Amino acid sequence: MKRILVTGGCGFIGTNFIRLLLEERDYEIINLDALTYAGNPENLAEFEGHPRYRFVKGRIEDQDLVGQLMEGVDAVVNFAAESHVDRSIKSAKPFITTNVLGTQVLLDAFRKAGSSGPFVHVSTDEVYGSLTKDAPPFREDDHLLPNSPYSASKASSDLLCRAAWKTFGLPVVITRCSNNYGPYQFPEKLIPLMIINCLQNRKLPIYGDGLNIRDWIYVKDHCRGVLAALEKAKPGAIYNFGGDCELTNLQVVETILEILGKGKELIEFVKDRPGHDRRYAMDSTLAKRELGWSPQEDFDSGIRRTVRWYLDNQDWWQRILSGQYRNYYQEHYGKAL
Ligand code: NAD
Numbered sequence: 001m002k003r004i005l006v007t008g009g010c011g012f013i014g015t016n017f018i019r020l021l022l023e024e025r026d027y028e029i030i031n032l033d034a035l036t037y038a039g040n041p042e043n044l045a046e047f048e049g050h051p052r053y054r055f056v057k058g059r060i061e062d063q064d065l066v067g068q069l070m071e072g073v074d075a076v077v078n079f080a081a082e083s084h085v086d087r088s089i090k091s092a093k094p095f096i097t098t099n100v101l102g103t104q105v106l107l108d109a110f111r112k113a114g115s116s117g118p119f120v121h122v123s124t125d126e127v128y129g130s131l132t133k134d135a136p137p138f139r140e141d142d143h144l145l146p147n148s149p150y151s152a153s154k155a156s157s158d159l160l161c162r163a164a165w166k167t168f169g170l171p172v173v174i175t176r177c178s179n180n181y182g183p184y185q186f187p188e189k190l191i192p193l194m195i196i197n198c199l200q201n202r203k204l205p206i207y208g209d210g211l212n213i214r215d216w217i218y219v220k221d222h223c224r225g226v227l228a229a230l231e232k233a234k235p236g237a238i239y240n241f242g243g244d245c246e247l248t249n250l251q252v253v254e255t256i257l258e259i260l261g262k263g264k265e266l267i268e269f270v271k272d273r274p275g276h277d278r279r280y281a282m283d284s285t286l287a288k289r290e291l292g293w294s295p296q297e298d299f300d301s302g303i304r305r306t307v308r309w310y311l312d313n314q315d316w317w318q319r320i321l322s323g324q325y326r327n328y329y330q331e332h333y334g335k336a337l
């Protein structure tokens with residue numbers, strides 16, 4: 001049985017990934033998560049006491065803790081990050097601490113422990129920058145041209161991973177994915193924010209003209225890609241994962257309004273995000289060819305499934321909005337967050 005250190009497992013994608021692993025594999029999982037505002041211990045609460053799952057509260061940049069946890073670990077999947085562009089514009093420092101320094105601490109500990117690997121570093125299409133309307137989708141060998149403090153910190157961590165592979169021969173694999181949506185996404189990102197605002201009859205703030213384009217992928221498809229990278233990738237490889245689904249923000253929001261039977265008067269165009277990337281699109285040919293991976297969920301069914309999840313789990317997001325999920329940690333672990 002393999003022992004996998006998953007970082008950031010209480011966040012959106014990490015939660016979905018750990019659920020997938022526990023359902024479909026017999027790996028032993030250590031979930032290291034700092035439980036920042038975006039990490040929710042409730043997400044995996046039902047697995048407490050599971051013989052193959054252990055949660056450790058801590059930071060990836062904590063060298064001593066990471067050094068201890070890495071002993072006996074075969075592989076790492078690094079999801080832990082500060083992940084929201086708007087927050088990075090307000091304050092870049094936490095992004096540098098976690099995304100850059102934290103990744104290096106993990107790489108150093110991985111090397112010291114002599115783990116067999118791989119070290120899968122989960123990154124984003126945003127490292128490539130912004131595409132013009134007719135440009136071909138991003139490929140793995142495109143230049144890195146990040147435009148936000150968030151994407152610059154992710155690009156930095158990708159380069160540290162590359163350096164670890166080139167300099168020390170560490171079996172590092174980098175995955176870069178487009179915009180995810182699905183269950184457990186923190187309601188600051190476009191899709192959950194719009195669903196929840198819609199359900200509360202609140203305004204739906206669209207930045208600029210609403211014509212910025214993102215490529216949307218259902219979170220489980222991304223998780224299956226990361227799992228394929230963990231099990232099949234060549235050391236040193238980089239893989240793009242995309243949903244083959246380019247939509248303007250306005251199209252996304254109008255779809256949500258339609259599903260929930262609400263009118264367009266809820267839409268409010270607001271001041272644009274500084275440095276707002278116009279378009280992302282991914283060429284996932286390499287992952288399709290080498291990993292046998294392809295996205296399974298189309299947007300039409302994925303967005304309906306997602307809206308259903310937020311309708312069925314109103315307690316989950318209500319507790320986030322009111323900060324109550326923090327009490328859960330206190331009750332279960334006997335100390336405050
Ligand atoms: P998220 O913000 O929902 O979750 C991040 C998790 O990391 C949280 O549980 C948080 O508590 C934890 N964390 C933050 N700082 C930490 C630290 N210093 N030490 C330990 N844990 C820490 O993010 P997400 O959307 O699940 O994204 C996960 C990863 O996937 C990130 O690396 C992100 O860059 C990448 N990614 C996300 C998307 C997307 O659309 N959400 C797309 C491509 C790539």
Ligand code: TYD
Nearest residue numbers: 085179188189190191205206207212214249
């Ligand atoms: P977001 O979910 O923050 O992801 P990212 O910036 O990493 O792509 O935003 C997705 C798109 O939606 C992006 O073009 C910004 C836009 N957006 C809005 O128009 N309004 C909002 O309130 C938010 C959060 C995002």
